[in-house]
Amino acid sequence: MGKRLREGTISIVVTTAGRDYYSTKAFAHALVDLLREETRGSDTKVNLTAFLRRVPGWHVDTLRKQITAERTLQPAAVEAIAEVLNVAPEYFVEYRANQIAEAVRHHPELVDLVYDLLVTRANSLEAMVVPMVTTAIDRLANGQDIDSTLASRVFELIMTGQVxxxxxxxxxxxxxxxxxTAEEIVGxxxxxxxxxxxxxxxxGVDAMDVVSTGGDRLSTFNISTTSAFVVAGAGVPVAKHGNRGQTSRAGAAELVQELGASIDLPPEAISRCICEVGFGFMYAPLHYKATRDVIPLRRSLGIRTIFNFLGPILNPARVRRQLTGVNEAKYVPVMAEALARLGSTHAMLVHGDNGLDExxxxxxxxxxxxxxxxxxxxxIITPEEFGLQRHPFGEVVGGNPTRNADITRHVLTGTPGAPLDIVLFNAGAAIYVAGKADSIEEGVELARESVISGRAWDKMAAFVDFTRSWESETET
Structure with a gap:
């Protein structure tokens, strides 16, 4: 009994077939013949098994896996469909994602065939269709912007290890x-x-994030994460997205681990933690696993890359409120535009004196x-506007995870000084963004109350306890 792969103008029926290897050239030749036959009529039933038998090495299970995998056209397949439709092969290489419907508007019966038969995964990097990567690099190197579609497609190839x-x-x-540009970031x-x-x-759980791009190389203590605990203590649910330090010794992940928390909770546990405790931490590589293979490359480059911008934008809990620090002033409006286009409800993008991403x-x-x-x-805003004293920048410099965790503990217990004041300033702005205060000034006072009352510390402790308990339960 055949299984219908997809509904469409042409019915594609899958039965059984079995081969151990495939030939791209044979596939392309058979495909050209098949498509030419199918364009003569729109009511033809296509028996996929019979078709595959004409192509040595292809079998149904392999094809089905390739259809559901990353979609990349092989060179011979590109040439085949281009020949049938009488268009340049480059058309499909660069624009197929958005314009394939236009290409087949006169032959709607080809849509199923294109997606079910042509969209395949190459078996080696040498066989990949990646001229678009070269095109993108050339344009960028010449100072030209690329559109969101090309940016998105190239990034898919990078994320899946295909370049x-x-x-x-x-x-x-x-x-x-x-x-x-905002267009490229959105793509x-x-x-x-x-x-x-x-x-x-x-x-109904309207969580927020307090986050920064990183990459400022100023070696401050973990201001965003410490501020996030204070925000949670003020009654705002926080879904904190973070990573290990890429250009610093201690990122958010190192800090929460040094405080005693586990960072490898599954999504359902993090959701519970946010709802029950009011604070949860999402370790970026566990939520964007495709980025794991890029981590060594990022470190070897040793420069701020687009990943620094994407981290704050791509909160796995899809929060629509956030305070986001940006490490370069010129990117504050760019990041704001990107967040706006991605559907942010209320956000503040900030860039501090000395190039600080807080x-x-x-x-x-x-x-x-x-x-x-x-x-x-x-x-522009300044500390004095909100009743805070200025401090020399050197007083908020941190160090390794142990040093930064000590500073965080001092802040959460209300030790006076520059670390406390900068956290009150950032947390106050975040509380305002969360809608808990009508102004930053009111937010600063609520942040101060969160610390003085001990609620900020309690949130941190409850978060650590929750992650440890979950880890213990899963081990037993």
Whole structure:
């Protein structure tokens, strides 16, 4: 009995077949013949098994796996379909994702055939169709922007290991050198979201994130993560997304581990932690597993890459409120535009004095506010406006995870000084973004109360206890 692969103008029936190898050339030749036959009529039943028997090495199970895997056209297959439709092969290489429907509008019966028979996975890097990667690199190297579709497609190839490290590094470096646009960031974020392991929160849980791009190389203590505990202590659910330090000695992941927490909880446990405790931590590589293979490349490049921008945007819990620190002033409005286009409800993008990717306690901070998916014009805030004293920048410098964890504990227990004040400033802004306060000034006071009352410390302790308990339960 055959199994119908897909409904469409042409019915494709799968029965059984079995081969151990395949020939791209034979496949392409048989496909050309088949498609030419099918374009003569729209009511033909296509027996996929019979078709595959004409192509040495192809069998149904392999094809089915390839259809559900990353979609990349082999060169011979590109040439085959291009010949049938009388268009240039480059058309499909670069634009098939969005324009294939237009290409087959006169032959709607080809749609199923294209997706069910042509969209396959190459068996080696040498067989990949990656001219688009070269095209993208050339454009970026010449200072030209690329559209979100091309950016998304190239990034898919990088994420799935289908381009060499040299090509991937060249793309990331060229993009960094040229300067990322909101259009490119949105395209890359869209591609990344397809590979996410999400954290699903119940309806009505309006969590937020306090996060920064990293890459400022200023070696401050973990201001964002410490601020996030204070925000949680003020009654705002926090879904904290973080990673290990790429250009620093201690990222958010190292800090929470040093505080005693486990960072490898499954999504359902993180959701429970956010709902029950009011704070949860999502370790980026566990939610974007496709990025694991890129970590060595990022470290070898030793520069800020697009991943620094994507981390804050791609919260696995899909929060729509966030305070996001940006390490370069020129990218504050760019990131704001990207967040707006991705559906942010309320966000603040900030860049502090000295190049800090947080709100600064030692000078001015540039801000762009996003409300209802619309970014504001940039504006400046200072500590004095909100009743806070300025401190020398050196007083918020941290160190290794142990040193940073000590600073966090001192802040959460209310030890006076620059670390406490910078956390109150950032947490106050976050509480305002969360809708818990009507202004940053009111948010700062709620942040102070969160610390003084001990609720900020309690949130941190409860978070650590929850992760340990979950880990113990799973081990037993």
């Amino acid at each position: 060499s490290d040299v090509q991937a590094g060249s793309f990331l470096t060229a993009l960094r050198t040229k300067g990322e 890359l974020a869209t591609a990344m979201r397809h590979y996410a392991t999400p954290v699903l929160l119940p309806t 709100i600064s306690i030692s000078g001015e901070t540039m801000v762009v506010e996003v409300r209802d998916s619309r970014p504001s014009a940039p504006f």
